[in-house]
Amino acid sequence: MANFNLKINGKTQVVDIDPTTPMLWVLRDHLKLVGTKYGCGIAQCGACTVHLGDNAVRSCQLPVSAVGEQEITTIEGLSENGDHPVQNAWMEIDVPQCGYCQAGQIMSASALLKRNPNPSDEEIESAMNGNICRCGTYTRIKKAIKTAANTEGV
Amino acid sequence: MSTVKTKIGRRSFIKSSALAGGGMMLGFSWLASCKMSPEEVNELPKEWFKINGYLKIADNGQVTILSPNPEGGQNVKTSMPMIVADELGVDWKDVIVEQAPLNTDAFTFQYLGGSQSIRRGWEGLRMAGASARAMLIAAAAETWQVSQEDITTEGGFLYHKKSGASTGYGELASAAAKLEVPEEVQLKDIGDFKIIGTSQKNVDGQKIVTGKPLFGIDTHREGMLIAMIVHPPAFGLKLKSIDDTEARNMPGIKDIFTINVFNDGYEKAFFDTRTFNEVAVIVGDSTWEVMNAKKALKLECEPIESSTDSRDRFGRKWQEHTPAGLENTSVHYAQMDAIPSKRVEVRRRDGDPDTAFKRAAKIIEATYTAPFLAHNCMEPMNFFADVTAEKAELIGPLQKPELTEQTLSARLGMPLENIDIQMTRLGGGYGRRSYAHWLVEAALISQKMNAPIKLVYSREDDMTDGIYRPAYQAKFRAGLDADNKLIVFHVNTGGIPQSPLHQDRFPAGAVDNYLAEDWTIDTNLTVGSFRAPSSNFMACAEQSFLDEVAEAAGKDPIDFRLELLDRAITNPLEGKTNDYDPLRYAGVLKLVKEKSNWGNIDSGLSKGVAAYFCHNSYAAQVLEMRWENNQPIIEKVTCAVDCGIVVNPDAAINLAEGGIVDGIGTALYGELTFVDGVPQKNNFDTYRMIRMGEAPKEIDVHFIKSDVSPTGLGEPTYPPIFAALANALYQATGRRHNHQPFLTKENVIG
Numbered sequence: 088m089a090n091f092n093l094k095i096n097g098k099t100q101v102v103d104i105d106p107t108t109p110m111l112w113v114l115r116d117h118l119k120l121v122g123t124k125y126g127c128g129i130a131q132c133g134a135c136t137v138h139l140g141d142n143a144v145r146s147c148q149l150p151v152s153a154v155g156e157q158e159i160t161t162i163e164g165l166s167e168n169g170d171h172p173v174q175n176a177w178m179e180i181d182v183p184q185c186g187y188c189q190a191g192q193i194m195s196a197s198a199l200l201k202r203n204p205n206p207s208d209e210e211i212e213s214a215m216n217g218n219i220c221r222c223g224t225y226t227r228i229k230k231a232i233k234t235a236a237n238t239e240g241v
Numbered sequence: 242m243s244t245v246k247t248k249i250g251r252r253s254f255i256k257s258s259a260l261a262g263g264g265m266m267l268g269f270s271w272l273a274s275c276k277m278s279p280e281e282v283n284e285l286p287k288e289w290f291k292i293n294g295y296l297k298i299a300d301n302g303q304v305t306i307l308s309p310n311p312e313g314g315q316n317v318k319t320s321m322p323m324i325v326a327d328e329l330g331v332d333w334k335d336v337i338v339e340q341a342p343l344n345t346d347a348f349t350f351q352y353l354g355g356s357q358s359i360r361r362g363w364e365g366l367r368m369a370g371a372s373a374r375a376m377l378i379a380a381a382a383e384t385w386q387v388s389q390e391d392i393t394t395e396g397g398f399l400y401h402k403k404s405g406a407s408t409g410y411g412e413l414a415s416a417a418a419k420l421e422v423p424e425e426v427q428l429k430d431i432g433d434f435k436i437i438g439t440s441q442k443n444v445d446g447q448k449i450v451t452g453k454p455l456f457g458i459d460t461h462r463e464g465m466l467i468a469m470i471v472h473p474p475a476f477g478l479k480l481k482s483i484d485d486t487e488a489r490n491m492p493g494i495k496d497i498f499t500i501n502v503f504n505d506g507y508e509k510a511f512f513d514t515r516t517f518n519e520v521a522v523i524v525g526d527s528t529w530e531v532m533n534a535k536k537a538l539k540l541e542c543e544p545i546e547s548s549t550d551s552r553d554r555f556g557r558k559w560q561e562h563t564p565a566g567l568e569n570t571s572v573h574y575a576q577m578d579a580i581p582s583k584r585v586e587v588r589r590r591d592g593d594p595d596t597a598f599k600r601a602a603k604i605i606e607a608t609y610t611a612p613f614l615a616h617n618c619m620e621p622m623n624f625f626a627d628v629t630a631e632k633a634e635l636i637g638p639l640q641k642p643e644l645t646e647q648t649l650s651a652r653l654g655m656p657l658e659n660i661d662i663q664m665t666r667l668g669g670g671y672g673r674r675s676y677a678h679w680l681v682e683a684a685l686i687s688q689k690m691n692a693p694i695k696l697v698y699s700r701e702d703d704m705t706d707g708i709y710r711p712a713y714q715a716k717f718r719a720g721l722d723a724d725n726k727l728i729v730f731h732v733n734t735g736g737i738p739q740s741p742l743h744q745d746r747f748p749a750g751a752v753d754n755y756l757a758e759d760w761t762i763d764t765n766l767t768v769g770s771f772r773a774p775s776s777n778f779m780a781c782a783e784q785s786f787l788d789e790v791a792e793a794a795g796k797d798p799i800d801f802r803l804e805l806l807d808r809a810i811t812n813p814l815e816g817k818t819n820d821y822d823p824l825r826y827a828g829v830l831k832l833v834k835e836k837s838n839w840g841n842i843d844s845g846l847s848k849g850v851a852a853y854f855c856h857n858s859y860a861a862q863v864l865e866m867r868w869e870n871n872q873p874i875i876e877k878v879t880c881a882v883d884c885g886i887v888v889n890p891d892a893a894i895n896l897a898e899g900g901i902v903d904g905i906g907t908a909l910y911g912e913l914t915f916v917d918g919v920p921q922k923n924n925f926d927t928y929r930m931i932r933m934g935e936a937p938k939e940i941d942v943h944f945i946k947s948d949v950s951p952t953g954l955g956e957p958t959y960p961p962i963f964a965a966l967a968n969a970l971y972q973a974t975g976r977r978h979n980h981q982p983f984l985t986k987e988n989v990i991g
Contacts, residue, residue: 088492105492105529112529116467121459122452124668125528126619127700131925134619162452169451177450181442181891184899185314186449187619187668193450212934219925221619221669222314223902225936227895 091151095120096164106152111135113151114161122162122190126219133218136191137161143198145217162190165197173197176235184222192218196232200241206232286411290418292376294347295325295369298418302397302411304331307341310362311353311640312445313667313674314899315955316892319444321362323888327436328370328429330394331410338444343642343662353640353670354770356856356953359888363950371426373417380416381408431886431948440891445666457637457665460625462693466495468686469531469697471521472706473542475918476766477567480519484539488523491537493530497523500685502678507651511554512644514708515678516767522686528697535699545765562763567918570712573737574610576762577714580735584760588744591814592754597729601720605793609717609782611981612912613737614710614771615920615928620668621703626683627693632659633684638667638674645677652681653688672770676708701923709913710771711736715782720754725794727752727805734779735760739768741775743820746854748787750819751805766915772903773956776855778981780960781908781967784851785979788968798850798968799834803827821854828945829861829881836943837863837879846876849968853961856953858884859945862901864937864965868973872984875905875937878965880958882942885949893954894942900958901940906931908963909984 093100095118102117111128114120114137123146126134130145137146138160165171173196183189192215199206199214206214211232220228235241286299296306306322322338343351350361374394381399382389385406393400400407448455473480485497500522502515509515521538525531547565551558598604624637633655639645642662650657667674683696698706715734722728730752734742744757771777791801809823830852833839839848844865852861861881867874878901887893910929914921922928967978 108527108529112527116527116529119461120452121454121461124456124619125458125621125697125700127925128532129700129924129926132619132930162450165451169447174450178442178446181446181895183314183443183446183449184316184895185619185667185669186443186445187456189449190452208938215933219619219930219932221617221671221903221930223899223906223931223936224895225902225931225933226898226938226940229933 089152091154093151093154093159094156095159096161102151104151106150108151110137110146110149110151110154110159114146120161120163124187124190126188126191130217131219132188133195134188134191136194136218138194138198141198141201143195162194165193171197172235172238172241173200173231176231179234180227180231182224182227182231184224188218188220192220192228196228196235197241200232200236204241205236288415290414292373292414292418293369293422294344295366296329296373298373298410298414300411300414302335302409303337304329304335304397304410305337305339307339309341309348309351310358311351311638311642311664311667311670312340313353313638313640313670315353315358315896316443316889317358319441320359320889320892321366322444323436323441324363324366325370327434328367328374330374331397333436333441335397340664340666342664343646345643351642353667354672354675356858356955356957359951360857360953367428368426371428372422375423375426376417376420377410377413379420379423380413384413384416437886437888438890441889443892455666456620456668457625458620458623458668458697460636460665460695462625462627465625465693465695466524466526466690467528467531467697468522468524468683468694469535469699470682470702470706471523471535471538471540472517472702473540475567476516476915477545477565477918478542479517479545480521481541481543483521484541488534488537491530491534493526494534495524495526496690497521497534497538498689500682500689502681502685503652509550509552510644510648511552512641512675512677513648514676514767514769516706516708520682522682524686524690524694532699563765564763566765568764568766568915569917570612570914573712577610577712577735577737580760580762585733585758586760587756587758588742589749589755589757591749591817594729594731594754594756597754598718598720598731600722601728602723603721603793605719605721605790607717607786607789607977607979609715609785609979611713611778611781612914613712613766613768614907614911615704615707615913615922616669616671616673616771617704617928617930618667618669618671618673621700622673622679622698623696624677624680624683625693625695626680626687628653628684628687632661634661635680635684636663636665637680637683638665638670639677639680640667640670640672640675641677645680648677649681649684653684671772672774673708676769700925704928705920705923708767708769710777711739711741711768713741713778715741715779717782717786719786719790721790721794725796727790727794729754731756732783733758734782735762737762737766738764739775741779743775743779745818745820747809747819747821747826748805750814750817751809751823753814765918773855773959776853776956776960777907777963780851780853780855781963781981784853784961784964785967785977788849788964788971789977799830799839802830802852806830821859825859825883825945826852826854829859829883832881832943832945833861833863833879836881836941837865839863847969847973849965849970849972851961851964851968853957855960856956858882858952858954858957860957860961862958862961862965864962864969866969866973873909873966873970873973875935877939877941878937878962880940880942881945882954882958883945883947884954884957885947885951887944888951890944893944896954897942897958898940900956901962902931902936904959904962905937905966906935908966908981909935910982912982
């Protein structure tokens with residue numbers, strides 16, 4: 088066990104935990120931030136996607152000991168009032184079916200738009216390739232990303 | 242307007258006088274997500290009046306509608322309350338939706354399955370709204386001392402035009418709640434719907450995109466422990482003993498033990514399927530600690546013996562035979578291919594198929610197969626349980642809560658009234674969550690630990706301890722006469738361990754000489770419902786075969802099908818009934834032909850068509866693709882659906898799109914094979930799921946305009962797309978794809 092000071096969603100959180108614990112379980116079990124989802128545990132489905140700095144990463148493969156000073160943003164911290172342009176676009180297009188994978192999809196999409204505000208179809212497909220949607224909402228996800236592209240605050 | 246007796250689900254309309262009153266939130270405080278936002282609290286009404294089991298109206302006119310059925314992405318939590326709200330005569334913006342708990346007194350058919358929620362809920366939901374509206378009118382008539390006939394309603398208000406009186410529903414909710422439920426109510430004319438048929442956003446949309454804890458796996462309770470299972474590695478094995486010497490001493494581990502899901506001698510009901518009756522359980526403080534201990538727990542297993550169990554299917558008994566042995570996929574296919582004729586049962590014979598084949602000018606034959614499939618819901622199986630000597634509280638995702646409650650009651654020896662099941666949003670169901678053995682497991686673990694626990698399956702457990710889609714095979718033969726008319730059709734099909742045959746479906750009734758036969762092969766792999774059970778194979782096989790037959794007949798594949806359907810419409814076989822309505826079937830084919838611009842071949846794209854009837858609805862699809870670098874690039878799918886009245890059109894389009902994407906993914910990649918009883922895939926690194934780049938670039942969905950009562954939509958768009966894809970692949974590559982999954986080398990017929 089060891090103490091870690093983690094910067095999560097703009098707040099510092101202290102956890103006393105096994106250093107090998109993946110951030111996914113730190114978030115879900117210890118900090119009760121359950122918007123980040125468990126899907127596969129091996130970085131294949133993207134349900135656990137969070138931002139490490141500005142990058143989308145799979146939190147199931149990110150040991151708490153590897154985080155250091157880097158800022159983590161989860162779906163709960165993507166925007167204060169749930170109105171990030173990507174979240175708004177998801178609502179406008181009414182993307183979700185079951186909804187379980189969508190937090191991960193939104194975190195991947197928002198990281199993409201931050202580095203590339205106007206991605207091509209191929210760039211969207213490439214960036215979203217790591218996120219599985221079992222319900223098959225891919226055409227709507229793509230449409231929502233295009234809706235959010237080039238809007239203020241992306 | 243049509244007048245109906247408030248008979249169906251009447252229990253839900255009967256009230257006790259104690260119900261009207263404030264603060265009735267029906268135990269919905271268990272998730273933080275359900276807490277009201279500060280704005281909502283400010284507007285919170287002082288008092289709610291329960292009008293019937295489905296709805297309550299507040300003094301300020303707000304309406305809360307309970308959505309009775311489990312929500313697994315099919316949009317029922319939005320569309321079922323829309324139906325109530327329309328008949329009630331309120332604006333949708335004034336409605337708050339809550340998920341109802343399991344309540345067999347208030348609701349009927351609280352299931353997710355068979356695409357039946359809207360179809361079977363339709364009348365009861367309409368009555369719930371209409372009877373509440375009638376009670377409000379009665380209350381207004383009494384208050385104003387006027388005739389009920391002269392009162393109209395709109396947007397949550399009551400009007401008496403002659404006197405100019407008007408008032409909001411909230412003003413009269415208290416009075417209405419005290420009235421008797423009318424024996425008869427008038428339902429709206431279809432043309433008068435104001436909410437049904439308009440696109441409304443998902444009521445949980447905001448919560449989903451902000452990551453609120455909507456799912457069972459998100460449940461947390463103070464003092465809650467985490468539990469996971471460890472099961473035998475192969476089907477055909479059972480637990481003999483466990484060695485927990487190392488695992489027990491690992492950090493955070495509270496206890497390790499085994500549980501028997503069902504007691505010896507218990508007669509399992511239809512959805513009580515369980516692969517490994519005895520499993521090991523590890524309970525600890527956190528998921529990661531339990532996952533680590535799982536790796537250190539050693540199991541000793543032994544072979545199962547053959548057994549025959551009596552099972553109960555809603556009162557009908559059947560014998561389930563489970564053979565011993567470690568099974569292999571290669572053997573399964575060989576067994577299916579060599580099924581002895583004495584094992585084959587004739588299910589329907591029209592005319593004289595043998596003679597017809599003898600006089601046929603051309604005979605076409607083909608064999609189709611499909612593998613076992615894992616459901617792979619994105620939210621792994623899980624359930625929260627807090628069981629004490631007196632009561633059991635359970636929270637989580639499941640599809641058949643009423644049946645599971647009965648199973649749990651039997652296992653715990655606890656009366657139903659002491660069991661409380663709260664339904665969370667399902668992170669996918671697809672049939673898998675009909676078999677809620679994990680709810681029983683969670684309850685047993687909580688009982689043993691004397692603590693609240695959350696049972697979570699790892700992805701590997703979810704995939705390797707599954708209740709799979711059966712493996713299937715179908716052999717078809719068709720005979721054409723010298724004029725290329727289909728004169729005889731023969732299907733011989735079966736599966737491990739279930740037959741996929743629907744002998745009265747198309748093309749039964751469209752051809753004079755018809756023979757349908759089937760068979761089954763026992764297995765110790767556990768199988769069960771999987772999105773569009775059996776149709777998910779038969780549509781692919783039959784609609785691919787019809788493509789071959791059309792080609793042999795030198796006919797356009799849509800025209801060929803329409804010709805057959807025309808025969809079923811104009812000259813039905815005497816004394817035979819078919820499952821489908823050939824007019825509606827032809828309707829979707831004609832619509833998809835028009836909308837896909839079928840005759841236009843300028844695009845250079847390869848096109849395939851298929852149509853199917855299942856779950857009371859009709860779907861036809863045209864898929865257009867290119868073949869590049871030995872991969873399909875799917876440009877567009879056009880889909881026509883007849884599911885009667887469409888309640889929430891944009892959500893219905895979403896669901897149809899999902900069925901299409903899911904079907905394409907399964908057809909191309911879906912497969913679970915077994916070697917010596919061991920599933921050969923256990924996670925998404927090996928079990929390939931469709932990803933964004935492989936989905937169609939465009940999906941164009943059209944609904945037949947209809948005033949027929951709504952039928953299923955979660956399943957019907959899934960089965961035909963397999964065949965539309967197979968038929969387009971043939972156009973693109975010149976090769977038939979008769980064996981799923983399509984994208985493996987050995988499955989391509991050269």
